[in-house]
Amino acid sequence: MLQAFPFDSFFTLFFVLFVIILILSVLTTFLRIFRRPRGVESTEEGTVVVKEREIIREIVKIRCPYCNNLYDEKYDKCPHCGGKRKP
């Protein structure tokens, strides 16, 4: 089907594709620079070495509606006053 295209249309198509690929490659290069995680470095060979992995431990605290103290969400009751957790 490409042979049916006139030369101008084919050239325009090729040019648009070329521009899109160029923009995409520039974008991925920028994203690789700015979104590189900490501890990950590229070597000269281009392989990525993960040196350390950050472990994020999330602790959710709940404020007791009775005594206004903060306590861990793993508890069913408030350890300070024994008040029941809100559903």
Ligand SMILES: [Zn+2]
């Ligand atoms: Zn309480």
